[in-house]
Amino acid sequence: MMAAAQPETIFEIKRSSIYFCRKAKERIQLGKGFFGVVFKGHYKGEKVAVKIVQDGSMNPQDFLNEAQIMRTMEHPNIIKLLAVCTKKEPIYIITELMKKGSLLEYLKKNRQTLDISHQIEMAVQVACGMDYLENNLYIHRDLAARNVLVGENVYKVADFGLARVLIKAPSDSPNSQYYRVIEGVCLPIRWTAPDAIVSNRFTIKNDVWSFGILLYEIMTFGMEPYANIKNNNKLIKRVTGGYRMPCPRDCPENMYQIMSACWMMQENDRPLFESLHTMLSDLQ
Numbered sequence: 294m295m296a297a298a299q300p301e302t303i304f305e306i307k308r309s310s311i312y313f314c315r316k317a318k319e320r321i322q323l324g325k326g327f328f329g330v331v332f333k334g335h336y337k338g339e340k341v342a343v344k345i346v347q348d349g350s351m352n353p354q355d356f357l358n359e360a361q362i363m364r365t366m367e368h369p370n371i372i373k374l375l376a377v378c379t380k381k382e383p384i385y386i387i388t389e390l391m392k393k394g395s396l397l398e399y400l401k402k403n404r405q406t407l408d409i410s411h412q413i414e415m416a417v418q419v420a421c422g423m424d425y426l427e428n429n430l431y432i433h434r435d436l437a438a439r440n441v442l443v444g445e446n447v448y449k450v451a452d453f454g455l456a457r458v459l460i461k462a463p464s465d466s467p468n469s470q471y472y473r474v475i476e477g478v479c480l481p482i483r484w485t486a487p488d489a490i491v492s493n494r495f496t497i498k499n500d501v502w503s504f505g506i507l508l509y510e511i512m513t514f515g516m517e518p519y520a521n522i523k524n525n526n527k528l529i530k531r532v533t534g535g536y537r538m539p540c541p542r543d544c545p546e547n548m549y550q551i552m553s554a555c556w557m558m559q560e561n562d563r564p565l566f567e568s569l570h571t572m573l574s575d576l577q
């Protein structure tokens with residue numbers, strides 16, 4: 294009898310094949326996010342980012358299954374997953390290195406030099422990456438400026454699929470105030486469509502809602518969404534009741550119209566990423 298085909302796990306690598314870059318003997322930290330700490334390293338002669346996931350926050354087998362799908366995603370606006378270490382905790386996630394870090398920090402740091410043409414370019418590139426995920430029937434679940442990375446004139450969607458396999462919200466990580474676990478699913482409340490919060494059901498149209506929030510972050514140079522409503526329960530009630538954020542200062546009306554279309558109450562009324570990509574490209 295033939296043995297059942299094993300899922301291909303070539304990209305499961307030995308920890309020893311990763312070299313961590315150091316400064317004064319300390320590993321160089323690129324950042325700390327909701328899923329763990331990220332370090333600069335080398336793998337197979339290439340500069341990489343190594344994310345060390347906090348112990349207990351994911352089931353290694355669930356993550357490995359998800360990672361098998363993630364690594365098939367190849368697009369200039371999607372972060373390339375290069376390898377993983379899942380045999381024991383902590384899990385390592387090795388991706389291409391993005392020199393300028395997260396879009397959220399980039400927006401906050403560079404607001405003096407960025408103008409509307411840069412903002413539209415960011416939106417177009419993220420929409421292009423999401424159009425690719427949409428075509429591949431892949432749902433991100435955690436699209437936000439903190440999960441977009443910046444290189445030389447390039448913006449790439451990162452951290453897709455991770456929210457699906459997260460089983461425990463790491464409590465001491467930055468941004469943890471934005472996430473809440475509802476029926477075992479970790480949700481970034483301020484970026485999640487009200488229908489997805491209520492039904493705990495996710496479609497690409499929830500990503501479209503989140504993309505509208507991401508456009509808001511881009512147009513406000515990284516302001517917190519709904520900054521005036523601190524309480525998450527109150528926020529859910531207000532948004533379910535029809536409240537939407539007003540047009541940000543200096544945001545062109547046509548850009549606000551696109552954002553607002555992403556926040557239509559009925560998910561069928563929200564555009565697909567394919568048309569968002571076209572509409573945003575038309576603004577260039």
Ligand code: AMP
Pocket residue numbers: 323324325326327328329330331342344388389390391392393394395439440442451452
């Ligand atoms: P994350 O856990 O993905 O939210 O990452 C936390 C922080 O680490 C980000 O905000 C970035 O500043 C940095 N980072 C994550 N991945 C990369 C990468 N591939 N290249 C460069 N910096 C990264």
